[in-house]
Amino acid sequence: MEHNLAVGLDIGTTKIVAMIGRKNEYGKVEILGIGKSKSLGVHRGVVNNITQTIQSIQQAVQEAEVAAEMKIEDVTVGIAGQHIRSLQHSDYITRSNSETVIDEDDIDRLINQVHKLVMLPGEEIIHVLPQEYKVDGQAEIKEPIGMYGGRLEANFHVVVGQVSSIRNIGRCVQSAGLNLEGITLEPLASANAVLSQEEKEAGVALIDIGGGTTDLAIFRDGIIRHTAVIPFGGNVITEDIKEGCSIIEKQAELLKIKFGSAWPGENKDNEIVSIPGLRGREPKEITLKNLSKIIHARVVEIVEQVYVEIKNYGHEEQKKKLIAGIVLTGGGSQLKHLKQLVEYITGMDTRIGYPNEHLAGDSDDDITSPLFATAVGLVLDGLKRQDRKKLEQQENVVNEEEKPSDDEEVKEQPPIKERRSFLDKLTDRVKDFLDNAE
Numbered sequence: 001m002e003h004n005l006a007v008g009l010d011i012g013t014t015k016i017v018a019m020i021g022r023k024n025e026y027g028k029v030e031i032l033g034i035g036k037s038k039s040l041g042v043h044r045g046v047v048n049n050i051t052q053t054i055q056s057i058q059q060a061v062q063e064a065e066v067a068a069e070m071k072i073e074d075v076t077v078g079i080a081g082q083h084i085r086s087l088q089h090s091d092y093i094t095r096s097n098s099e100t101v102i103d104e105d106d107i108d109r110l111i112n113q114v115h116k117l118v119m120l121p122g123e124e125i126i127h128v129l130p131q132e133y134k135v136d137g138q139a140e141i142k143e144p145i146g147m148y149g150g151r152l153e154a155n156f157h158v159v160v161g162q163v164s165s166i167r168n169i170g171r172c173v174q175s176a177g178l179n180l181e182g183i184t185l186e187p188l189a190s191a192n193a194v195l196s197q198e199e200k201e202a203g204v205a206l207i208d209i210g211g212g213t214t215d216l217a218i219f220r221d222g223i224i225r226h227t228a229v230i231p232f233g234g235n236v237i238t239e240d241i242k243e244g245c246s247i248i249e250k251q252a253e254l255l256k257i258k259f260g261s262a263w264p265g266e267n268k269d270n271e272i273v274s275i276p277g278l279r280g281r282e283p284k285e286i287t288l289k290n291l292s293k294i295i296h297a298r299v300v301e302i303v304e305q306v307y308v309e310i311k312n313y314g315h316e317e318q319k320k321k322l323i324a325g326i327v328l329t330g331g332g333s334q335l336k337h338l339k340q341l342v343e344y345i346t347g348m349d350t351r352i353g354y355p356n357e358h359l360a361g362d363s364d365d366d367i368t369s370p371l372f373a374t375a376v377g378l379v380l381d382g383l384k385r386q387d388r389k390k391l392e393q394q395e396n397v398v399n400e401e402e403k404p405s406d407d408e409e410v411k412e413q414p415p416i417k418e419r420r421s422f423l424d425k426l427t428d429r430v431k432d433f434l435d436n437a438e
Contacts, residue, residue, distance in 0.1 A: 008378025013212025033068025045081030092153030189377030194353035209332025325349030
């Protein structure tokens with residue numbers, strides 16, 4: 001595939017989206033093609049039927065290929081689902097020689113130390129994110145490289161997930177005839193697509209309400225501080241409408257989208273929707289007030305759980321306050337009056353997040369819908385990964401061409417080497433596993 005192209009594959013509970021994007025000359029991203037299919041083999045963000053998921057992936061990919069008139073090979077995939085959890089952990093290393101400065105290798109050693117954490121069976125560390133460092137007891141250091149010190153410690157945000165679920169996703173992608181180029185945590189992908197750098201600095205909670213799960217990512221001082229996946233989303237609302245009004249799922253979903261509201265106070269008692277009955281039966285009449293009461297009850301439950309996680313992070317402490325409040329995205333964020341409800345429950349400023357932060361100005365409105373936040377984020381991630389690859393290749397060429405004789409020159413060049421993230425390593429491990437697992 002061309003260099004500055006990337007494909008995001010969002011394998012969700014309700015839909016699977018394949019999105020092809022390219023960087024234009026202004027560094028913005030143009031979406032060339034998009035395909036979506038109904039997701040059949042996924043429950044609460046986890047694959048539970050491999051064959052159906054493969055078919056859905058192929059369908060979405062085909063549609064995107066037709067739209068963009070090109071073939072898709074490599075994709076960046078998001079992982080989420082109810083098996084993802086996160087924890088805070090502190091660790092330290094003692095350096096053998098405190099007369100040399102701290103470098104990349106020290107940090108790698110410290111991060112590898114975190115790997116010795118004992119996990120539940122079947123769980124594996126997906127992501128280790130250093131929050132802040134201490135050098136010889138001096139706290140709140142953002143970047144210890146280049147400092148002197150004997151003891152280096154850090155607080156980490158550790159994200160853990162089930163290996164088997166991740167491998168299953170890899171398996172589906174591979175069997176759909178695609179090459180798994182990268183794996184990204186979905187809350188991180190959505191955050192990249194929707195949040196501005198200022199919000200990440202000021203402190204913000206991104207809530208991505210999907211069909212099967214609600215993902216949360218909290219940023220402060222530009223660093224991700226907390227992630228959580230809450231195992232219900234828009235689908236439980238539809239389920240409740242279906243049960244509460246005794247109608248079929250398709251009708252419940254339509255009702256929710258067309259007439260649903262998260263705020264029951266505003267419907268008059270006499271507003272009624274009539275729903276055609278099943279074959280030969282009388283039509284059903286449903287009051288909008290009842291409809292929004294059902295929706296309200298469920299949404300409150302989801303928002304309250306998210307708020308518990310925000311409080312767990314420590315939003316109530318002065319120095320951890322999230323000044324930019326809450327950003328809602330995902331398909332579930334399109335529910336009428338949800339913003340007001342969230343502000344009412346949490347007392348935090350709230351806005352709806354559209355994934356247009358990095359998209360070219362002339363992008364279609366339907367692409368910048370909150371529905372596609374994760375897909376856009378995955379495309380961005382794929383493009384970033386390619387930039388990194390390009391840098392590495394250039395470096396290798398430079399290194400082979402000329403090694404400067406004068407030592408001073410070497411010191412002048414800042415290290416470009418970016419630490420390989422856990423997700424890159426995880427991608428490689430999943431690939432190796434799939435290659436050897438026939």
